[in-house]
Structures are given as C-alpha cells and as structure tokens.
Amino acid sequence: MHLLIQLTVMVVAFISHEHKVVAQYVQPYTSIVVPVIKHTDAAKPLYSVQIMTSFANSQYMKANFLIDIDAPLIWHDCILKWNISPGSCPSNTLCTSPVSCEEDYCTDVRTTYSYDNPSCPPVTNSSTLPGWGYCTCPVNVVDPVTGACVQALLNYDDFTVNTSNGSNVFSGLYGPSPNAACAPTSSFESFPVNVNGVMAFSSSPYALPAYLYQPLKKILALCLPSNSSAPGVLFFGIGPYSLLPHSDVDLRSLLSYTPLLKQRDSFGYFIDVKSIVIKHVSIDIPEHATSKFSTTEAYTTLRTDIYNRVIQTFSMATIGIPHAKPVAPFTLCFRTFDMGTRVGLKFPDMDFSLPDGKKWTISPTNSMKQVTKDVVCLAIVDGGVATEHSIVIGTFQFEDNFIVFDLENSAFGFSSSLLGEQTSCANFNFTIT
Known part of the structure; x- marks a missing residue:
C-alpha cells in the first residue's frame, strides 16, 4: 500500500512537471x-x-x-x-x-x-x-x-x-x-x-x-x-526588428507614433497631417482633408491647392539653385550641373506636422528624385483639384524609412531616413538559422 502511494505521488509529480513545462513554453518567433x-x-x-x-x-x-x-x-x-x-x-x-x-x-x-x-x-x-x-x-x-x-x-x-x-x-x-x-x-x-x-x-x-x-x-x-x-x-x-550592421539596435527605438485614422468605405490607412513645413514656412492643411498611404502610387500626390503652395514655398527655399526643364510627372526640377560645373545642391527637409507636436521629416533623399544624370526633381505630383484624398503619401517618400502600421493600438510608427543611421532597408539578414 505504501509503495502504491509512492508511485501515485511520483506519477502526479511527473504530470505536474510536464504541464508546467508546456505552460512555460514560448514560441521562439515574434x-x-x-x-x-x-x-x-x-x-x-x-x-x-x-x-x-x-x-x-x-x-x-x-x-x-x-x-x-x-x-x-x-x-x-x-x-x-x-x-x-x-x-x-x-x-x-x-x-x-x-x-x-x-x-x-x-x-x-x-x-x-x-x-x-x-x-x-x-x-x-x-x-x-x-x-x-x-x-x-x-x-x-x-x-x-x-x-x-x-x-x-x-x-x-x-x-x-x-x-x-x-x-x-x-x-x-x-x-x-x-x-x-x-x-x-x-x-x-x-x-x-x-x-x-x-x-x-x-x-x-x-x-x-x-x-x-x-x-x-x-x-x-x-x-x-x-x-x-x-x-x-x-x-x-510585435518585434524587435533589426538591420545589419547594427543588429543590437531595435528599430522600434527610432520610431515616433501618431494615431491611425479610419475612413468610411476604405480599408486603407490614414493619418492627420496638420501642415507641411519647408524651411520654417508652414503650409496649413484644411481641417477635414484626408491623408492616406499608398504602396501602389510611386510619389506623394497633393490636391492642387496644396500642391501649388508647396511648389511655391520650395522654390523660394531653393533660390540660387538653377532650375531645369520639368520632367513629367514633376514640375519643379533643378540642374545638377551649371556651366559644366557640378552645383552644390542643398535642399531643405520637408516636415509633415502631426498631432501632439510630432513631425515626420522627409529628408532630401526621399523628396528629390534623380531623373537624369544632370537633373533632379521634387518628387511630388499634382493630384488635381477634385482628388478624393488631399494627400496620398507614395512609396518614394518612405523608401529606406522604417514604418509601422500598429493595428493593435491604431497607431502609425515612423522613422526618418535610415541612411542617417548608417543602414538601409536592404540590410536585413535573410540567412535561415
């Protein structure tokens, strides 16, 4: 009888240990x-x-x-x-x-x-x-x-x-x-x-x-x-996320966040852009304007009234850089060579001002498109006067940026250009371990 009790205790202890091991198991992937x-x-x-x-x-x-x-x-x-x-x-x-x-x-x-x-x-x-x-x-x-x-x-x-x-x-x-x-x-x-x-x-x-x-x-x-x-x-x-050569850096540490918005009759992702700022000049966005992301539009598209003010402000901010003939679909282009000499190109950042004082900085890497060896253009497109969305943020503007659509918390996370962190989106290690 005593032996039977000992065996029972051992079996119960073993089963309990097995349950504890299963309960503690965590998937190795995130x-x-x-x-x-x-x-x-x-x-x-x-x-x-x-x-x-x-x-x-x-x-x-x-x-x-x-x-x-x-x-x-x-x-x-x-x-x-x-x-x-x-x-x-x-x-x-x-x-x-x-x-x-x-x-x-x-x-x-x-x-x-x-x-x-x-x-x-x-x-x-x-x-x-x-x-x-x-x-x-x-x-x-x-x-x-x-x-x-x-x-x-x-x-x-x-x-x-x-x-x-x-x-x-x-x-x-x-x-x-x-x-x-x-x-x-x-x-x-x-x-x-x-x-x-x-x-x-x-x-x-x-x-x-x-x-x-x-x-x-x-x-x-x-x-x-x-x-x-x-x-x-x-x-x-959920992450973490890292890129070479800084595999110890979690890219989430580079992110700022702003709320993701929903629009009727759309399954896309929207944010509230309050203004576009170029060299301390703020271009206010109308209160009920919608700002949408797209992975099938190459360049950010602005409604004509917003577009015209951005072009005018950017032109004033780049006085001294020689203009070039426009190259479709762009209207504001610059020469990289003038009289046979390379021009020192110093273009300003473009900031999307967001709620709570946040801003998403679009550096010249993501705003200026090299269209020929001698010409670079502001990579913003006129969407027309009756476009459905006032701003559609295209893919050129977030190449080599790390962006996150957090559907758990209805938030959009964004870095600026990763090139400033001495890495790029092409630096993930896809070697299978």
Whole structure:
C-alpha cells in the first residue's frame, strides 16, 4: 500500500512537471518575415513580397505578390479544382479549392468587401466546375497598375512564410489559410515580370492580417528598398526588428507614433497631417482633408491647392539653385550641373506636422528624385483639384524609412531616413538559422 502511494505521488509529480513545462513554453518567433523586392519594369515602381504557395515535388512553390495596403482581398494567378488529387493540377500551376456561391463567405465578400467600381461588370452565379455540381463565386478586383476591373473566382487558399525573432529567419514556418481569388494569367500583363498576384495588407477582414493569429500581434512593419539589387523586408508581429550592421539596435527605438485614422468605405490607412513645413514656412492643411498611404502610387500626390503652395514655398527655399526643364510627372526640377560645373545642391527637409507636436521629416533623399544624370526633381505630383484624398503619401517618400502600421493600438510608427543611421532597408539578414 505504501509503495502504491509512492508511485501515485511520483506519477502526479511527473504530470505536474510536464504541464508546467508546456505552460512555460514560448514560441521562439515574434513575427513572420518576407523579403520585399522593388520592381522598375512596369509603368511605375512597384514592390512585391515573395510567398510560398504550395508544396510539390519535395519543395515549396513561390510566387511574388504586389504589396497593396488598400486592397480588400488577396488575388493571384491560380486555377480552381474541386478535387485536387495528386497529378490533377498542371505542372507549374497553382490549384486551389473553390468557394461555392451558396456559402456565406461568397455573399459577404461580394456585397461588402469586393471593389465597387463603375468599370466592373455585374457578377453572376452562372459558372461551375466540371463534375462539381455547385456554382463558383465570382468577385471583382481592380488592377492597381492600370485601374482596370478584373473578375476573379473566390477560393480557399494556403500560404506559407518564414518566422523570425526580428534579427534572424528561422527554419520554422507559419501557414495562414486565407480566402483569396483566382484570376486569369492574362490579368497580370501590366504587372512587373514574375509578379502574378496582389497581397492585401489592408484592414479588411479578407486581407492577410486578418488571418494571422497568436502568438503574432497585428503589427505590420515595412521597410521598402530604394533599388532592386537587394531586398527590403516586411515583418508582421510585435518585434524587435533589426538591420545589419547594427543588429543590437531595435528599430522600434527610432520610431515616433501618431494615431491611425479610419475612413468610411476604405480599408486603407490614414493619418492627420496638420501642415507641411519647408524651411520654417508652414503650409496649413484644411481641417477635414484626408491623408492616406499608398504602396501602389510611386510619389506623394497633393490636391492642387496644396500642391501649388508647396511648389511655391520650395522654390523660394531653393533660390540660387538653377532650375531645369520639368520632367513629367514633376514640375519643379533643378540642374545638377551649371556651366559644366557640378552645383552644390542643398535642399531643405520637408516636415509633415502631426498631432501632439510630432513631425515626420522627409529628408532630401526621399523628396528629390534623380531623373537624369544632370537633373533632379521634387518628387511630388499634382493630384488635381477634385482628388478624393488631399494627400496620398507614395512609396518614394518612405523608401529606406522604417514604418509601422500598429493595428493593435491604431497607431502609425515612423522613422526618418535610415541612411542617417548608417543602414538601409536592404540590410536585413535573410540567412535561415
């Protein structure tokens, strides 16, 4: 009897120890991480992330997706197969499972989260798959390059990405399973070479962040590279985040924060820009003007009344630097050589003044675009008198800046140019450990 009691105590102690070990286990990763590629072979500079899409022939297939922080859902080049058995999918083709038009997902996406665009045709329930017996679920999406409407078919998708502690990439993988949509291969003719999808990182319930769960926190950190020779980096998770050669520096220590705002009928990200300041001259922004971020517009676009005041103020701040003939889409350009001699170019910073006395400094690295060997232009575009948003902050303005969309706390975090910290967005260590 005494021996039985001892054995019982030992078993209970062992089980208790095992539970304690499980309870104390913490995932080694704090985020997922993917490389960001800059593309310059389309109508405008664009950025993609590389995602693993399926496992075949003992390896993962990979695809490049445009980064879109405004799109309501993910869509890409794939085909629907209701019975995906081994060998049923053509080689080098991604096959996914269809969503039926009778499912709630279909109704929800089509009525609430699909694009509302006059150029989009009405969706119907007439299409079916051979042998399936159910109708598929067409949804409308919009090409971010051309603005053309594309009809795609809603699916059940699976993606795979690497995990990270913010400094290293782990061999462990994370696999979200979002609803996405399959579009015909011809839909991607306007895209950069080898880019055949749109990855939605917006606040929509059908964008990728909605499918990323614990232990990940809903924080999107983005570092766009300034050239295509080396990738930048995108994190989704709490951090820390670091870049070489200063792997001991957490990039969060460089950030200032301002509230993220919501706008009706948009899944994009907005902030409150109070004024634009150039060399101590403040250009006030109207109280109800909206300031939006875009990863598909190359340069910051300003409503005409704001644009004209910025151009005038910047011209006054750069008296003495010889002007050059404008180069579209820019109107204020300068010569880097005058009478055969290189001009000493000293352009002022441009500050976006934000609530609570915060400011986001756009240095000349992110405001002046070298368009030819001899000409540099202010990389701001006139959006017209009736543009929907007074300010649309484009990608050139945050290349080699570290920016964070903190969806947990509805905050936008921003650094200024990382070049001043002797690093760049191309300095993340993607070696798998």
